[in-house]
Amino acid sequence: MRRDYIDTGYSPKDTDLICEFHIEPSAGVNFEEAATHMAGESSIDSWTEISTLSPELAARLKPHVFYVNEDAQTVRVAYSEELFELGSVPQVLSAVAGNILSMKVVDNLRLQDIAFPGSMLHEFKGPKFGLPGIRELTGVQDRPLIGTIVKPKVGLTSEKHAEVAYKSFAGGCDLVKDDENLTDQKFNGFEKRAELTLKLAEKAESETGERKMYLCNITAPTCKEMIRRMNILKDLGASYAMIDIVPAGWTALQTLREEADDAGLALHAHRCMHSAYTRNPRHGISMLVVAKLCRLIGLDQLHIGTVVGKMHGEKHEVLSLRDECVLDNVPADENQHILAQNWGRLKPMFPVASGGLAPTMIPDLYTIFGKDVIMQFGGGIHAHPMGTAAGATACRQALEATLEGVSLQEYAKSHRELEVAIDKWLKK
Ligand SMILES: O=C(O)[C@H](O)COP(=O)(O)O
Numbered sequence: 319m320r321r322d323y324i325d326t327g328y329s330p331k332d333t334d335l336i337c338e339f340h341i342e343p344s345a346g347v348n349f350e351e352a353a354t355h356m357a358g359e360s361s362i363d364s365w366t367e368i369s370t371l372s373p374e375l376a377a378r379l380k381p382h383v384f385y386v387n388e389d390a391q392t393v394r395v396a397y398s399e400e401l402f403e404l405g406s407v408p409q410v411l412s413a414v415a416g417n418i419l420s421m422k423v424v425d426n427l428r429l430q431d432i433a434f435p436g437s438m439l440h441e442f443k444g445p446k447f448g449l450p451g452i453r454e455l456t457g458v459q460d461r462p463l464i465g466t467i468v469k470p471k472v473g474l475t476s477e478k479h480a481e482v483a484y485k486s487f488a489g490g491c492d493l494v495k496d497d498e499n500l501t502d503q504k505f506n507g508f509e510k511r512a513e514l515t516l517k518l519a520e521k522a523e524s525e526t527g528e529r530k531m532y533l534c535n536i537t538a539p540t541c542k543e544m545i546r547r548m549n550i551l552k553d554l555g556a557s558y559a560m561i562d563i564v565p566a567g568w569t570a571l572q573t574l575r576e577e578a579d580d581a582g583l584a585l586h587a588h589r590c591m592h593s594a595y596t597r598n599p600r601h602g603i604s605m606l607v608v609a610k611l612c613r614l615i616g617l618d619q620l621h622i623g624t625v626v627g628k629m630h631g632e633k634h635e636v637l638s639l640r641d642e643c644v645l646d647n648v649p650a651d652e653n654q655h656i657l658a659q660n661w662g663r664l665k666p667m668f669p670v671a672s673g674g675l676a677p678t679m680i681p682d683l684y685t686i687f688g689k690d691v692i693m694q695f696g697g698g699i700h701a702h703p704m705g706t707a708a709g710a711t712a713c714r715q716a717l718e719a720t721l722e723g724v725s726l727q728e729y730a731k732s733h734r735e736l737e738v739a740i741d742k743w744l745k746k
C-alpha cells in the first residue's frame with residue numbers, strides 16, 4: 319500500500335472524476351490512513367505494497383485526495399479518467415462505491431457525490447425527451463402534471479386495472495402509472511394490461527381533448543424480456559415505459575436507454591429500493607448520486623421525494639435532487655455535500671413527487687417544487703369518498719385554485735370534489 323495519496327496541493331484536472339466521501343475511521347485508524355486506504359482500494363492499490371505497481375504506473379494513475387476535512391469527516395478524491403470505462407455506470411460504481419464500502423478500516427463510509435468530467439458526459443446520451451420533451455409529449459406547458467398509480471398496488475385484473483386508469487384519466491389525470499410491484503403476474507399479465515389500458519387512455523383522450531399517458535412497468539427478470547416488453551408498448555402506440563431502477567440495475571438501465579431510442583419511448587424511473595443504500599446518512603451512496611446516474615444514462619423522469627408525503631426525505635435534500643434534475647449548471651454547496659456539475663448538452667429530467675400525497679397538499683407541493691414537477695397521488699385519488707374520477711378531479715381543482723392564488727377552502731365552495739377531499743384529508 320503506497321502512502322502518498324493525500325495531496326491537498328493538487329488541483330483537479332478538467333478530465334478528473336471527483337468524488338466526495340464521508341469517512342468514519344474504525345477504532346485505532348486515523349483519518350488520513352482511512353482516506354488513503356479508501357482512495358487506493360477504489361483505484362489502483364491493494365491492502366499491502368504490491369511489487370507489480372511500478373512507481374511510473376502509480377504516478378500516472380494514482381488517486382489524489384485533494385481535500386481533507388477531518389472535523390467534517392469529509393474528503394474529496396480526484397481520479398484520472400484513465401481509470402474508467404467512460405460509458406459504463408457499473409464500472410464507475412465498482413470503483414468508487416465498490417469494495418471500499420466494506421473495508422474494516424472504516425466504520426462508515428458514504429459516497430456523497432460524483433462530479434462527472436465532460437469526457438464522461440460525452441459518452442452518455444442523457445434523457446431522450448427530458449423535461450422539455452415530456453412537456454411537448456403531454457401538451458402541458460404551464461402547470462405541474464398530475465398523475466396517479468393504479469391502486470391496489472397488485473391484485474386487480476387487467477380489465478379492472480384499465481377501468482381504474484380510465485376513471486383517473488377521465489377525472490383529470492395526465493398520467494397513470496403502474497405500481498412498482500406490478501409487472502407480469504398471473505392475475506394481471508403485462509401484455510393484456512398494456513393493451514386494455516392504452517385503449518382506454520385513447521378513449522379518455524378523445525373524450526377530454528387532453529393527452530393521456532399510460533406508464534406501464536416493464537421491469538422484468540432479463541434485459542431481453544424488458545426489451546420485448548418495450549417493443550410491445552411501442553407496437554401498441556404507447557409513449558412511455560416505466561422501470562424500477564434499483565431492482566433492475568444499472569446495466570439494465572443503460573440497455574433500455576439504448577432501446578428507448580428505437581422504440582421512441584420516454585422512460586419513467588421509479589426509485590423503489592434506493593433506501594437500501596441511500597437512507598443511512600453515514601454509510602452507502604447518496605440519492606444525489608443515484609439521481610445523477612439517472613440523468614447521465616438518460617431516464618426522462620425520476621421519483622425524488624415529496625417533503626410533505628409518506629416517504630423519508632428532508633426538504634433540503636429533495637430540493638437538491640430537484641436541482642440536479644433540472645439545472646444545466648449545478649453550483650457546489652459544501653454544507654449539503656454537493657459538488658459543482660455542468661451538465662453540458664444533457665437534458666434536464668422531470669422530477670416526480672410521489673408517495674403519501676393528498677389533493678389538499680397541492681398548495682404546499684407547488685410552493686416547494688414550482689411548476690416543473692409531476693405530482694402523483696395513489697391513495698390520495700383512489701381513497702376519495704366519491705371514487706377515483708372524483709379524486710382525480712379534486713387534484714385538478716386543487717391545482718387550479720393554487721395556480722389562481724385562491725385558497726382551497728374558497729375554491730371548494732363551488733367545487734364539490736375538492737370540498738369532499740378537504741373534508742377527508744384536512745379536517746381530520
Ligand atoms: O409508487 C408510488 O409512488 C406510490 O405507490 C404512491 O402511492 P401513494 O400515493 O398511495 O402513497
Ligand SMILES: [Mg+2]
Binds near residue numbers: 467497498
Ligand atoms: Mg408505489
